[in-house]
Amino acid sequence: MRRAFAFLSIFGGAATPTPMTFVWFPFVGVVLGLIVGSAWWASDRLWPHSVAAVVTVIVDLALTGLLHFDGLADAGDGLLAPMKRERRLAAMSDPAIGAFGLMSVVAVLLLRVSALAATRPSILAIGGLWCASRTSMLGISLILPYARSNGIVRSFLGATPRSRAHSRMLGATVGVGLLAAAALLGGARSFRGLAALGAELVAIAMVALLSWRKVGGFTGDVLGASGVIGETLGLLVLAVR
Numbered sequence: 402m403r404r405a406f407a408f409l410s411i412f413g414g415a416a417t418p419t420p421m422t423f424v425w426f427p428f429v430g431v432v433l434g435l436i437v438g439s440a441w442w443a444s445d446r447l448w449p450h451s452v453a454a455v456v457t458v459i460v461d462l463a464l465t466g467l468l469h470f471d472g473l474a475d476a477g478d479g480l481l482a483p484m485k486r487e488r489r490l491a492a493m494s495d496p497a498i499g500a501f502g503l504m505s506v507v508a509v510l511l512l513r514v515s516a517l518a519a520t521r522p523s524i525l526a527i528g529g530l531w532c533a534s535r536t537s538m539l540g541i542s543l544i545l546p547y548a549r550s551n552g553i554v555r556s557f558l559g560a561t562p563r564s565r566a567h568s569r570m571l572g573a574t575v576g577v578g579l580l581a582a583a584a585l586l587g588g589a590r591s592f593r594g595l596a597a598l599g600a601e602l603v604a605i606a607m608v609a610l611l612s613w614r615k616v617g618g619f620t621g622d623v624l625g626a627s628g629v630i631g632e633t634l635g636l637l638v639l640a641v642r
Contacts, residue, residue: 405429408553409535411466420559423542423571426535427578431585434531437461438524445522454517458510470506472625474498476608477505479622480615489615490548493622505626509633516636523639526594529585530635533598534628536578537605541619541627543571545609548618590639601635 405425407413410433440460444453462470479493481501492499498506547554563571579602586594608627612619 402428406432409433409468410464418553418556420557420563420567423539423557424574426539427532427574427581430532430535430578431528431581433461433464433535434528434585435524436464437531438522438527441517441527442522442524450518451514453522454514457517458513469625469629470509472622473509473629474502474506475622476612476620476626477502479620480611480626481505486616490620493620509629512633513636516633516640519640520636523589525585525589526597526639529582529589529594529598530601530632532578532585533582533601533635534605534632536575536582537602537631538624538628539571539578540575541605541609541624543568543575545613546618548612548616548620548623552621554619554621554624593639593641597635597638600638601631604634605631 402425403413404416404418404422405413406429407416408418408422409426409429437457437460441453441457444456447453448456475493475495478495478499478501479489482489482492482499484492542554542557547558549555582598583595586598588594590597605627608623608630609619612623612627
């Protein structure tokens with residue numbers, strides 16, 4: 402569990418991921434979501450909705466150490482920019498941010514702030530969305546091949562192919578994570594919450610599909626980008642009038 406917190410957040414200290422780290426992703430997502438949701442609820446009682454929305458986004462960025470938005474920027478440059486397939490992975494590895502990555506980050510930040518400002522605060526709803534995004538990262542790793550020969554995600558996958566028992570355990574973890582997300586969102590927003598979960602999962606699947614078509618699999622940047630984009634679509638559904 403500490404390794405999952407260390408990778409997905411500023412908590413846990415330095416720790417090298419292992420193939421078992423993925424198992425804790427849904428739990429870490431719930432915890433981070435409940436913290437972000439609590440910050441949203443509390444700040445909304447101190448400031449106007451727009452200010453509370455900005456504070457909430459900043460809290461989320463701080464808790465994750467900008468990890469997922471860094472992935473969004475890199476994935477934007479690698480998947481959206483017009484270039485040959487062999488250059489896309491190199492573009493995602495480049496620490497410099499290009500125009501496509503910058504605009505992806507700006508667009509998502511604006512949408513998140515706007516959606517939060519237009520929505521009644523809900524701690525449980527954020528917990529559900531954040532749980533689903535981390536659960537889906539595990540789901541993508543079970544479905545798509547890793548597109549790089551090395552990288553941090555290789556530590557999660559292990560040096561040898563997963564055993565059948567390990568794969569079944571990870572698959573069960575995905576199911577439990579999605580059920581937990583549905584329970585949190587359904588309890589918080591009823592049908593609207595479940596619709597937000599559906600939109601989130603569709604958005605994540607579309608990012609994964611784009612990555613598969615462009616680079617033949619997924620990368621760590623794609624996992625971060627899919628989670629952020631999925632959460633954002635979920636927030637937009639919660640904000641529908």
